Amino acid sequence: MLTREENELLTRVEGDAPMGQMMRRHWTPACLAEELPEPGCAPRRLRLFGEDLVAFRGLDGVVAILGEHCPHRLASLAYARVEQSSLQCLYHGWKIDGSGRVIDMPSEPEGRRNRPIVQLAYPAREAGGLIWVYMGPQESVPEFPLPPWMDKPGNSIAAGKIHEAANWAQSIEGTIDSSHSSSLHSSSIRADAGVTGSSDRSDSTDLQVARPSNDPSPRIEVQLTGYGFRYAAIRRPIANPETTDYVRVTVHVAPYITMPPTADRYRMAHVFVPVDDHNSMFYFIAWSDTVVLDPKVWQRENAANMGVDIDSDYRKLRNRENDYLQDREAMKHGSFTGIQGIPFQDMAMQESMGPITDRTREHLGASDLAIVRFRQMMLQAVREFVAGKPAIGTAEPRVPLTKLRAFDALLPKGSPWRELRASPEEIASFRALRDAASATESQAA
Numbered sequence: 001m002l003t004r005e006e007n008e009l010l011t012r013v014e015g016d017a018p019m020g021q022m023m024r025r026h027w028t029p030a031c032l033a034e035e036l037p038e039p040g041c042a043p044r045r046l047r048l049f050g051e052d053l054v055a056f057r058g059l060d061g062v063v064a065i066l067g068e069h070c071p072h073r074l075a076s077l078a079y080a081r082v083e084q085s086s087l088q089c090l091y092h093g094w095k096i097d098g099s100g101r102v103i104d105m106p107s108e109p110e111g112r113r114n115r116p117i118v119q120l121a122y123p124a125r126e127a128g129g130l131i132w133v134y135m136g137p138q139e140s141v142p143e144f145p146l147p148p149w150m151d152k153p154g155n156s157i158a159a160g161k162i163h164e165a166a167n168w169a170q171s172i173e174g175t176i177d178s179s180h181s182s183s184l185h186s187s188s189i190r191a192d193a194g195v196t197g198s199s200d201r202s203d204s205t206d207l208q209v210a211r212p213s214n215d216p217s218p219r220i221e222v223q224l225t226g227y228g229f230r231y232a233a234i235r236r237p238i239a240n241p242e243t244t245d246y247v248r249v250t251v252h253v254a255p256y257i258t259m260p261p262t263a264d265r266y267r268m269a270h271v272f273v274p275v276d277d278h279n280s281m282f283y284f285i286a287w288s289d290t291v292v293l294d295p296k297v298w299q300r301e302n303a304a305n306m307g308v309d310i311d312s313d314y315r316k317l318r319n320r321e322n323d324y325l326q327d328r329e330a331m332k333h334g335s336f337t338g339i340q341g342i343p344f345q346d347m348a349m350q351e352s353m354g355p356i357t358d359r360t361r362e363h364l365g366a367s368d369l370a371i372v373r374f375r376q377m378m379l380q381a382v383r384e385f386v387a388g389k390p391a392i393g394t395a396e397p398r399v400p401l402t403k404l405r406a407f408d409a410l411l412p413k414g415s416p417w418r419e420l421r422a423s424p425e426e427i428a429s430f431r432a433l434r435d436a437a438s439a440t441e442s443q444a445a
């Protein structure tokens with residue numbers, strides 16, 4: 001439970017709100033790279049931290065991000081023409097380059113065309129399937145840190161996104177809430193003694209995940225780190241529960257990247273970016289150095305198929321207005337929620353709490369420990385930031401994000417998971433344990 005003041009401090013990101021100001025000290029995902037598919041394509045309207053922006057790709061292929069409204073009389077530059085590496089406003093033809101300089105004002109008389117008018121512009125960067133923006137103080141733009149999914153130069157990366165009508169912190173609390181998967185996503189998770197950790201199979205609507213446990217109430221343990229925290233959800237496995245634990249370790253990089261454990265085939269990150277106080281954008285990114293990932297398949301698996309699940313602004317077609325098309329008949333026949341698509345199930349719950357949930361009225365339990373720690377960490381960080389300390393995750397020495405790894409495994413009971421980093425050797429030993437567990441199972445059968 002938080003006080004009203006703490007809830008405001010944690011959630012508000014617009015204008016001078018300290019949390020938003022602190023988050024702006026990080027390079028932030030602005031949109032998918034595929035939203036600006038080619039030089040000179042249509043600009044994209046963006047909203048971040050309550051600011052309306054426009055992103056465009058010039059004829060030179062370089063992406064730039066400007067304030068959405070033309071400095072002349074504020075028409076939207078989302079309709080502008082892309083000319084060389086600038087935008088030309090349709091209304092009176094003013095041209096603004098990627099750095100925000102107004103380079104032509106044809107509606108003005110000759111002698112008045114080079115007034116030093118500057119449009120809001122933020123540094124942009126294209127990397128790892130996304131366009132990134134730096135919206136912090138422009139006198140000290142930090143170096144771009146490689147995101148976790150750029151750990152190897154040859155990675156195959158697939159990314160997608162879905163709009164969520166809920167505050168960013170609410171969205172993150174949904175992803176670090178390990179216990180809900182045993183209830184909310186139970187139709188998509190199959191208990192299987194023969195797997196060491198998550199293994200997946202997808203069909204056209206949902207990712208089907210197999211796990212070696214059917215324990216609905218994990219024990220949560222948290223480890224605070226310089227970049228954020230890791231937490232373990234520890235469950236009783238189906239096989240050998242007396243000697244073994246099923247441990248899922250999730251990595252949270254402050255302020256908004258979470259990496260849950262996945263199957264061997266690929267790794268995964270969830271990023272929740274503040275659109276404004278009441279909305280966020282959910283990015284889901286998969287990467288692999290062994291298989292080639294198809295972004296369209298990945299988007300479909302995550303119920304982000306454009307025209308079927310979401311519209312061209314990444315808003316859900318099954319949403320609060322139509323009760324997510326919840327199907328009560330399907331609920332009688334095996335679907336736990338009647339809501340199609342794992343992200344839709346999550347968002348239905350998170351949005352139903354109200355855009356900024358009233359954290360003064362909750363009754364938290366032991367399974368909410370990661371959420372409690374997340375709030376404590378961010379509240380402490382923002383108070384320190386206000387007092388003049390660096391934003392969380394920006395103080396040196398910084399851990400390279402490409403070194404962080406989530407994992408899940410069957411481990412001997414009481415294993416020191418905090419010391420495990422899921423190195424290749426560790427993963428090999430997890431596999432040995434899995435093989436031993438399934439051998440025991442088949443002997444018993």
Ligand code: FES
Nearest residue numbers: 070072073089092
């Ligand atoms: S409003 Fe854009 S040129 Fe006049």
Ligand SMILES: [Fe+2]
Nearest residue numbers: 174180185346
């Ligand atoms: Fe979920």
